[in-house]
Amino acid sequence: MIEIKNIEKTFGDRQVLAGISGTFKPGETSLIIGGSGTGKSVLLKCMIGLIKPDSGEVLYDGRNFLTTGLDDQKTIRREMGVLFQGSALFDSKTVSENIRFPLDMLTDQSTSEKEDRVQECLRRVGLETAGDRMPSEISGGMKKRVGIARAIVLNPKYLFCDEPNSGLDPLTSIKIDQLISEITDEYQITTVVITHDMNSMMEIGEKIMFLYKGKKLWEGNSDTLTQSDIKELNEFIYANKLLREMEK
Numbered sequence: 001m002i003e004i005k006n007i008e009k010t011f012g013d014r015q016v017l018a019g020i021s022g023t024f025k026p027g028e029t030s031l032i033i034g035g036s037g038t039g040k041s042v043l044l045k046c047m048i049g050l051i052k053p054d055s056g057e058v059l060y061d062g063r064n065f066l067t068t069g070l071d072d073q074k075t076i077r078r079e080m081g082v083l084f085q086g087s088a089l090f091d092s093k094t095v096s097e098n099i100r101f102p103l104d105m106l107t108d109q110s111t112s113e114k115e116d117r118v119q120e121c122l123r124r125v126g127l128e129t130a131g132d133r134m135p136s137e138i139s140g141g142m143k144k145r146v147g148i149a150r151a152i153v154l155n156p157k158y159l160f161c162d163e164p165n166s167g168l169d170p171l172t173s174i175k176i177d178q179l180i181s182e183i184t185d186e187y188q189i190t191t192v193v194i195t196h197d198m199n200s201m202m203e204i205g206e207k208i209m210f211l212y213k214g215k216k217l218w219e220g221n222s223d224t225l226t227q228s229d230i231k232e233l234n235e236f237i238y239a240n241k242l243l244r245e246m247e248k
């Protein structure tokens with residue numbers, strides 16, 4: 001379980017996070033939603049240690065990530081998998097090499113152990129025959145799958161995905177969402193996803209947190225998303241639906 005408590009962050013004179021709290025549970029895909037510039041990415045970065053919040057706590061199964069010693073921080077970092085926006089694959093490495101990278105960097109497994117693990121992850125994301133291909137030779141959806149395989153190669157307890165659907169068509173988006181949700185359930189990972197995607201909110205929103213101007217204005221799930229009387233949330237949903245209609 002991940003708990004965040006009263007996270008605050010200010011850049012210059014602009015407060016981007018104004019005291020955000022919440023919990024994220026194992027086996028659950030939690031979504032952080034909100035309009036552009038509301039602080040979603042900054043919150044995610046605070047959670048994974050890329051940005052230091054000005055105040056607040058981030059607890060990984062009770063371990064305070066911000067104040068614990070360097071060794072414990074390293075341990076927690078190793079328990080995280082991250083799917084970055086745009087997949088962030090190494091262009092000069094094959095699909096298999098991309099997936100193997102965290103094993104090369106962070107484990108002393110033998111070559112055959114690593115190969116077995118890479119194959120297992122390739123199979124899990126449905127890319128068993130694509131290992132030798134280069135990122136430039138595969139589709140956007142496949143790149144996301146490679147990113148997911150790389151994010152889970154170390155068996156993470158916590159998985160973070162920043163806009164996993166960006167740049168994908170609606171059908172591929174749904175498949176990627178389903179994959180993230182299945183993996184989360186199968187390995188009981190605590191998964192946090194930042195998304196703008198209305199389909200994702202309706203399909204995989206077991207828990208949804210709505211940010212507005214650095215504050216958490218609403219929390220619920222896909223069943224209750226459209227029933228709130230929060231004006232800002234309803235406007236956000238309306239704008240997203242409109243966008244979807246225009247894309248069709």
Ligand SMILES: Nc1ncnc2c1ncn2[C@@H]1O[C@H](COP(=O)(O)OP(=O)(O)OP(=O)(O)O)[C@@H](O)[C@H]1O
Pocket residue numbers: 011016034035036037038039040041042043
């Ligand atoms: N390192 C930084 N230094 C200064 N300002 C920053 C920094 N990182 C983010 N910001 C500002 O913080 C605000 C929130 O940014 P953030 O990227 O979290 O938004 P977001 O909700 O993820 O939006 P989007 O959906 O467009 O990605 C923005 O105004 C951004 O310019």
